[in-house]
Amino acid sequence: MRLAWLLLSLALPLQAAQTIYRWVDAQGVIHFSDQPHPGAQSETLQMTTPPQGAPTPAAPVQTNQPTQADQTTPPETAYTLELTSPKDQETLWNNEGQIPLKARVLPFTPKQGFQIKVLLDGQQTSTLTNQLPVSLSNVERGTHQIQLQLLDKDGKVLASSSSITVYLHKASVLNRARQAKSAG
Structure with a gap:
């Protein structure tokens, strides 16, 4: 019975509440952190922790360079x-x-x-x-x-x-x- 509970607890993800701080810098870049920042808004998010040993997706790297979607080029007219x-x-x-x-x-x-x-x-x-x-x-x-x-x-x-x-x-x-x- 203990083995069943142990397997069940490993298979189920753990849920925890965590405070995340969000702010926008002077260049318009949105930042998220678990540490407070001057002018940051705090948000409580429900976080799901994957089971131990489960593969985790790679976190996106945030850069200050504009993405292609951010660059505004006038659309070409379809004649x-x-x-x-x-x-x-x-x-x-x-x-x-x-x-x-x-x-x-x-x-x-x-x-x-x-x-x-x-x-x-x-x-x-x-x-x-x-x-x-x-x-x-x-x-x-x-x-x-x-x-x-x-x-x-x-x-x-x-x-x-x-x-x-x-x-x-x-x-x-x-x-x-x-x-x-x-x-x-």
Whole structure:
């Protein structure tokens, strides 16, 4: 019976009340101690003592260096770039090969300078600084994929629009010659 009580007492953790002192120093670091400190608030905590021989977790080391969570860096704005005109699968008629592009940046257009990179059929055609809307010139007739990218002043991509497909039609010079023959 004594052996059972001895095993039971070793297996159960001991509980004791202890006074802990807490204070914040001039740098804003919170300290805890079992010894009183000028200006410290005393708190009574219920402490649990692990059984003898039980592994104890390592106590965290308190440093006065700020942690990563303490360092305040402004959050980066998540931009969205939307190509509003022309629409995907739209057919355009322009004999000069002009394709005007309108885009919208959400939540707002960057104020510290930006660039718009224009991709036509996966190839960069131009990069414009602080300029919206954009226009493509001398585009051959046919099917084309268009995408825009919003870059910061250092060239980092902030947002990309969806790629759209447009169909550009031009009047053929051959059609004019045929029409002139049939009229004459």
